[in-house]
Amino acid sequence: MTVQETPVSRRLKSVKHIIIVCSGKGGVGKSSVSTQLALSLHASSPNTRVGLLDIDLTGPSLPRMIGLDGHGVHQSSDGWVPVYADAGREEEPRLACMSIGFLLKNKGDSVVWRGPKKNAMIRQFLGDVRWGDLDYLVIDTPPGTSDEHISLLEHLAPVHSRLSAVIVTTPQAVALLDAMKCLSFTRAVNLPVLGLVENMSGYVCPCCGEVSNVFSTGGGEEMAKREGVPFLGRMPIDPELVTVLDGGGGEYHKTPSATLFSAITTQVMAGCVM
């Protein structure tokens, strides 16, 4: 069967792997996992080229989390130029970011759009941005399985063989129930799952290293085993991570989370080659 070319498939021709990060529930750390995955893939080798796209149109948090708050997107004759998180260094930038947050005049502006307008924006993000050659394009999605997910998958249909998903959950029973809905969505749309991340899984005391199970722990791993999907790892609550991602300063690679997350990234990369 021949797959029809579209503006999106032409634009994403040189993108090797597209990783959709989703969660059943809001606030479980999907954007922070997407951001950490992009940073960690970028740090995995001096040549890895990464894109990070935020399709959470009503609550874009990527610009702040990646340290690009206040930046804007430029239009070129060949489409929108993404904002590079690693611009200004000696080597060519290789961490391209795009979010509706870069297009809003004021970051407090709200986006109140119906489905067709959201659909058009997602098509533009995929088809009108100069993504160039990428090893990985990480896509942060809104919580649940909404219009945005359906639009995304429709536009990405011609490149379906390069798609996979990472599911984020916290250990509480309610979050796990929603993560299960997210997993059944991926099955319904035939989207391969690279694995499940259990976020905010315990709190490690910075003084004594003792782990307190604030929201309990282990539920994500149990669910992954039961459902036959890889368990990518658990990320504890890390106050240093919040400071970095909320724009309070500090460098991500110096946080305890960065070290832990690199093991997750290794598994994601291994899953992508298969």
Ligand SMILES: Nc1ncnc2c1ncn2[C@@H]1O[C@H](COP(=O)(O)OP(=O)(O)OP(=O)(O)O)[C@@H](O)[C@H]1O
């Ligand atoms: N492991 C962690 N340790 C500490 N804080 C975390 C951790 N993961 C996420 N957070 C913080 O929790 C808050 C919510 O995270 P985030 O925005 O990533 O969730 P989300 O699932 O994308 O939310 P939304 O549903 O609004 O899109 C953020 O302030 C983030 O910095």
